[in-house]
Amino acid sequence: MRSHIAFWNILMKDMKTYYLKPPNISWGIIFPVAWTVMFFVRSETAIDIRGILPGVMSMSILFGTTSMLAVTITFERRQRSFERLLLAPIDLNLLMLAKTTGAILFGIVNAAIPVIFASFLTSLSGINWISAFLSVLLMAVTSTFLGLFIAVAVREVFEAQTFSNFFRFPMLFLCGLFIPVTDLPKVLRPLSYALPLTYGVDLLKQAINYEGHINPMISLVVLLSFSFILFALSLRNVRRKWIY
Amino acid sequence: MKNIIEVQDLTKNYGDFAAVKGISFSVHEGEIFGFLGPNGAGKTTTINMLTGLARITSGSSTLLGYDLALETKKAQQVMGIVPDESNLYDELNGFENLCFAASLYGMERGKREARARRLLEQFGLADAEAKPFRAYSKGMKRKLTIAAGIIHEPKILFLDEPTTGIDVASARQIRNLILDLNASGTTVFLTTHYIEEAERLCHRIAFIVGGKIVKIGTVDELMSQAQDETIVQFKLDDGRAAGLDQALQARFPEFRAEFLSDDTLRIHSPIPISLMPFIQFFDEKGINVYEAKVIRPSLEDVFVKVTGIEIDKMSKEKEHRRR
Numbered sequence: 001m002r003s004h005i006a007f008w009n010i011l012m013k014d015m016k017t018y019y020l021k022p023p024n025i026s027w028g029i030i031f032p033v034a035w036t037v038m039f040f041v042r043s044e045t046a047i048d049i050r051g052i053l054p055g056v057m058s059m060s061i062l063f064g065t066t067s068m069l070a071v072t073i074t075f076e077r078r079q080r081s082f083e084r085l086l087l088a089p090i091d092l093n094l095l096m097l098a099k100t101t102g103a104i105l106f107g108i109v110n111a112a113i114p115v116i117f118a119s120f121l122t123s124l125s126g127i128n129w130i131s132a133f134l135s136v137l138l139m140a141v142t143s144t145f146l147g148l149f150i151a152v153a154v155r156e157v158f159e160a161q162t163f164s165n166f167f168r169f170p171m172l173f174l175c176g177l178f179i180p181v182t183d184l185p186k187v188l189r190p191l192s193y194a195l196p197l198t199y200g201v202d203l204l205k206q207a208i209n210y211e212g213h214i215n216p217m218i219s220l221v222v223l224l225s226f227s228f229i230l231f232a233l234s235l236r237n238v239r240r241k242w243i244y
Numbered sequence: 245m246k247n248i249i250e251v252q253d254l255t256k257n258y259g260d261f262a263a264v265k266g267i268s269f270s271v272h273e274g275e276i277f278g279f280l281g282p283n284g285a286g287k288t289t290t291i292n293m294l295t296g297l298a299r300i301t302s303g304s305s306t307l308l309g310y311d312l313a314l315e316t317k318k319a320q321q322v323m324g325i326v327p328d329e330s331n332l333y334d335e336l337n338g339f340e341n342l343c344f345a346a347s348l349y350g351m352e353r354g355k356r357e358a359r360a361r362r363l364l365e366q367f368g369l370a371d372a373e374a375k376p377f378r379a380y381s382k383g384m385k386r387k388l389t390i391a392a393g394i395i396h397e398p399k400i401l402f403l404d405e406p407t408t409g410i411d412v413a414s415a416r417q418i419r420n421l422i423l424d425l426n427a428s429g430t431t432v433f434l435t436t437h438y439i440e441e442a443e444r445l446c447h448r449i450a451f452i453v454g455g456k457i458v459k460i461g462t463v464d465e466l467m468s469q470a471q472d473e474t475i476v477q478f479k480l481d482d483g484r485a486a487g488l489d490q491a492l493q494a495r496f497p498e499f500r501a502e503f504l505s506d507d508t509l510r511i512h513s514p515i516p517i518s519l520m521p522f523i524q525f526f527d528e529k530g531i532n533v534y535e536a537k538v539i540r541p542s543l544e545d546v547f548v549k550v551t552g553i554e555i556d557k558m559s560k561e562k563e564h565r566r567r
Contacts, residue, residue, distance in 0.1 A: 002350035002352075003350065005347050005350045005351070005352070006347055006348050006349075006350060008347075009343075009344055009347035009348070010347075010348075013333070013336070013344050016335075017333065017335045017336065079331065079334075080327065080329055080331040081331045081332065081333055083297065083327060083331060084331055084332075084345070084348070084392075085348065086296075086297060087295055087296060087297060087320060087325050088320065088348035088349065089317045089318070089320040089321040089348075089349065089350075090317070090348065091317065243296070243297060243298065243299060244258075244297075244298055244299070
C-alpha cells in the first residue's frame, strides 16, 4: 500500500474542496485587515503596525485553523463521507495528519497575509524570520490540533463552532495579546500559562519585536507537548466514538 | 469450496444491548451471499464489524485469512464497501470522485484515471463524468458509489441495501451490474430487505432476526426446508373443474383437492405427486389438461414462516426510515 498517495490526495482534495474556495480566500484577507482596523480605532493615534503584527498573525492562525476543522472533519463525518476514509486501508494516524495538514498550511498562509500587508506600510527589517516562521508553524500545528480535538468531540458543525469559541475567546484575552501576561491579575496568570497560545504569541513577539518574556526553548517544548497531547486525545476519541 | 469470510460466534454489545448475538457463517469465494432481515436485526452492525467500522465484542472473524480484529487495514485493502447511503463528495465530479476513491487504496495516477474512465463507461455514467456528484440523480449516485467501491478491484464487495430508494429502472441496472461483477469473479456480500432481490441475486442467504441467524442456505435449500407438502396445479377446460371433487377424492384418497376457479385445480400431497395418474383420470373424463405445474413456496413464504415477520411491514418500515 502506497500510503503517500492516499495522504497527498486527501490533502489535495481538501485544498480544492474547502481551503481554496473564494469565501476562505476572502476570509484570509479580510480577517487581518479587520483586526488591524480595530486596533487602529482602539489606539486613536497613529497605529504601530509592527507592534500589532504578532497579535494579528496569532489571531489569524487561531481562527483560521480551528474554524476549518469543523468543516473538514465534523461536516464530513455528518455527511458520512468521513466513513469512506475510515474504511480505507490507511493508518488512522496518517489519515488524521492528512486531514489536518491542509488546516496547518491554511494557518500559515493566514499568518503570512498580514505580514505581506505590513511590508507595504512599515519596515520589517530586523525580524528573525526563521524564528518567526517556526513560531507560526508551531502555533498553526497546535491550533489545528485544538480544532481537531473539538471537531471529533462533537456531532454537529454548529457545535464545533460554538465549542471553538469557548476556547478561542478566553485564549485571546489571556494569552498576552491585549494585556501583557505580566500585567494580568495574579489569579489569572496560571490560567494564561496553561494556554498554548501564550507561548506561541510570546515566541512571535520575540521574533518580530524582541519583546518576549518566556524562554524560547520552554515555549517550543510546551507547544510541541500541547500538539502531541491534543493529537493523541483526538485519535483516542476517533477510535472510541467513530469506530464504535 | 474456499471460504473468503469465516465468522465464528460473532457478538456485538452496546452497553447492555446485544446487537449481534454469537452468529456464525461463512462466505464462499465467488458467491453472492445475502443477509436478509428487518430493521434492527443486526445486518449493518455485522457489516460494520466485518469492514472495520465497529469493534468486535467477542468471537472471531477472518477475511481471506486476515483476522478482522487485528489486521483490519490489511483486510480493507482487499474489500470494497458500498454503504446504504451514497457518501461520495458533493463538490467533486464523477471522475474526480472515482479517482479520489482509488487514491485511498494507493493506486498510481495513470492507473486510477484509466480505471475510473473504464468504470464510468461500464456503469453508463461517461456522459456525466464532469457533473458534480450533487447534480446526479439518486440512481446515478448509487451507481457511482458502487463504482467507487470496486475501483481498486476488491476480492469481496460489501453492498448494503444497494437498490433501496431508487427508481425501478436504475434498480434493475444495478442488479445486472451486481450479477456482472459476480460473473467477473467478485464475491458479493449483500444486505437487502427486498426479498425478490435476494432470491434473484443470491446464491446463499442468511435470515437474521434479533441479532441471530435463524436460517442459512441456498435458495433451493431454504425453500425445500419450508416445503411441507407438494402442490400441483392443473389448468383444465373452462367450467370442467367444478364437480370433480367427489370423483377425485374417491380415486385419490391420499391427496387433497382445492378448486381455485372453474378451470383451475390444485392437488395437495404430503408426498411427491406423480402426474400420470391425474392425466389419465382427466382423459377418462374427457377433460383437456392445458397446464400442469408444481407450485413451490416463494422465498417470501419461507422468510415469513421462519421469522414470523410480514414482508410488507418490513419494506414499509425501511422506506419510511429512509424518508
